[in-house]
Every structure is written in C-alpha cells, then in structure tokens.
Amino acid sequence: MKPVIGIAANEQTMIDTDSHWISYTPKNFVTGVQNAGGLPLLLPIGTIYDAKSYIQKIDKLLLAGGQDVSPESYGALPHQKLGATNHRRDLFEMALVKEAVKAGKPVIGVCRGMQLLNVAFGGTLLQDLSLAKEPLLKHVQVPTPFELPTHPVEINMNSRLAEFLPQNYQVNSFHHQVIDELAAEFVVTATAPDGVIEGIESVKSPVMGVQWHPELAYFTIEKERAFFEYFVNKFA
Template sequence: MKPRIGIAGSQRTMVEGETHWLSYTPRNFVTGITRAGGLPFVLPVGEPEDAPAYMANVDKLLLAGGQDVDPRLYHALPQAQLKALDVPRDHFELALIAAALEQGKPIFAICRGMQLLNVALGGSLVQDLSLREENTLKHDQFPTPFAQPTHPVMINEDSLLRTLLPASYQVNSFHHQTIHRLGSGLTVTATAPDGVIEGIEDQNRRLLGVQWHPELACETIATEQGLFDYFVHSL
C-alpha cells in the first residue's frame, strides 16, 4: 500500500460573479508526493477538534507554505511589517501537529510550515527579516524563476538533511520571516550565510523542516525531489 500523506491545505476566496471559498494546496506538493510513490490527501482547514481523526487516516503530515504565523501564538505584538494572517488555518494546523506528535507520525514542514512547527514547540519568529540587526541576504527571490536556486545554505554534518544534500547547497527562497527562538527538541540543520535558519529537525520525533521550497524545483532538480522521496519512504 502506498504511504498516505496528509497535506495541510490552505483557503482563499475566488470571485467569479459571486464570491466563493476554495480549499486547496498547490499542485506542486501533490506532484512531488505522487512522483515519490505516495498517495496525497489534502486536509482542508477545519475544526481543531477534528485534527486527531484526520491524522488517524494518514501516515504522515506535510505542512506547506502560505500566510504569516499569528504573532500572538508566540506572545508577541504585531509589527508594522507583518503580512496577511489566516488564524483559523494556524489553529487547525497546530492541532494537526499536536495530533501527529501524539500518534507518532512524521512531519515534513516547508517554509511557513517550518515556522509554525517551531512555534508549536514553543519557539518564536522574527516577523520580518528587516528587523534583524545583522545584514541580511535577499530571501524573496521574486521575480527570479521559482525553481532557480538563488542563495547558498550550509548543512550541518550530523543531520538527516546532510544525508540527502551536500554540505554547501543552493536553494530557492520566498520568505520574509525567520525563526528567532528555537522550539523545544529541535536542532538547526541548515543556515544561510547571514545566519538565517534554513533547516530544522528532531530525529527522535521524525520532524524535518526546510525554509526553502523543494516543491517548486522538484521537477528539474533531483535533490529537491529527493526530499519528497525521503519523506514518503524513510522519515
């Protein structure tokens, strides 16, 4: 049986004469999981109390990118640079994370997903890279093509990530927030030259997070597809 992968979905409105709500995930996630031999299921934003039932019906959880994380979740006031939030999505995904941990199921967290996983484990975020005291690289590469890597990361030797990628690796980049205080049990596995955290993990709980977007490059870069392969079959 193929591993069943739950993808935490997003939601937005669409206006075509009338306004409609959409529950969705970018197709790139579906493609990456399917190519790896997994069976993807999109988990629509719903009631937090239903999260354990959703997780009981899948083998692993993928947390995708999207809106900023509500700063109230890490006891901070909103800064002027904060962008769009989706508070119901935050709370539903926090419940999915809690259920996955309770059921001992692996989590692969990408971009916002990595940030929310960090917050779920007691960590905090920098709400905008401009608020860092250090000089900061360009971490939002738009309008450069999405699949094209634009900056390097250094990957720690004693990490799951290092078994999949070289010590120096080029990534694409689409984020304006970053981890500040690291969540409980997590270790940093990758950093950009400016010190921005680009990868986290907890090997005991089978948690893996990356700040970049392998789903946008997995069709053309084998190592990016390799992250999905590892998640589906080995994490």
C-alpha cells in the same frame, strides 16, 4: 499499500472578492508525493477537535507554505511589516502536529510549515527580515523565478537533510519571516551565510522542516525531487 500523506490545505478566494473561496495546496506537493509513490490526501482547515481523526487516517503529515504565522500564536503583537495571517489555519495545523507527534507519525514543514513547527513547539519568529540586527541576504528572491536557487545553505552533516543533500547546497528563497528563538527540542540542520535558519529537526520526534520550497524547484532540481523521495519513503 502506499503511504498516505496528509497535506494541510490553505484557503483563498479565486477572484478578488469575498466569494468563491477554495481549499487548496500547491499542485507540486501533490505531484511530488504521487511520483514518490505516496497517496496525497488534502486536509482542509477545520476544527481542532477533528485533528485526531484526520491524523488517524494518514501515515505522515506535510505542512505547506502560505500566510505568516499569527504573532498571537507565539505571544507577540503584530508588527507593521506583518503580512496576511489566518489564525484558524495556525490553530488547526498546530492541533494536527500535536496529534501526529502523539501518534508517532512523521511531520515535515515547508517554509511557513517550518515556521509553524517552531511556533508549535514553543519557538518564536521575526515578523520581517528588516527586524534582524544585521542586514540579511535577499530571502524574497522576486523577480528571480522560484524554480532557480538563489542563495547557499550549509547542511548540518549530522542531520536528516544530509541523508540526501550535500554539505554545500543552493536553495530558492521566498520568505520574509525567519525563525528568531528556536524551540528547545529542535536543532538547526541548514543555515544561510547570514545566519538565517533554513532547516530544523526535532531531537525527540520525527519532525523536520525546511525554509525553502522544494515543490517550486521540483522539475528543475533533482535534489528537490529527492526531498519528496526521502519524506514519502524513508522519513520515519
């Protein structure tokens, strides 16, 4: 039996009006899971009361990128640099995480997904890079294409990431928010030279996240394909 990988979907309009809404996930998440031998299953944003039923149908949960996590999710007020949010998505994904952890099923978060995990476990975010005490690196690498890495990270060699990544690694970067206070049960697994947290994992449950985008470099960087191999076949 192939492992069933639930991917929490996002929503957006296909055209620039308030009609034609679609539920979706970036295709490379689907491709990455399929090529690693998993069976991807998209979980559309829904009521928190369905979270338990969804989790019963999957083996592992993947949280993708997207909007900023709503500051109300971690008790903050919206800063002027806050981007688009979807509080329904936050609540649904946090409910999925809670049920997955309760059921002992692995959870992995990418970019916003990692930030959502930190918030779900009681941590906080900086709403924009400009709010850091010291100037940070360019973490929104536009206009450099996303399949190219643009800044280094140091991998914690006592982490799950070290099972498939070298200590000195290069990642792509497309995030204007960063983790501020790390949730109590997480440890840092990857750090940028400016101190920005680029990877986390729980010391209690099979829960981990990365701040970069393995799916966007899937076809250009072999190690990013290893990310999917690890998640689908080894992460437990």
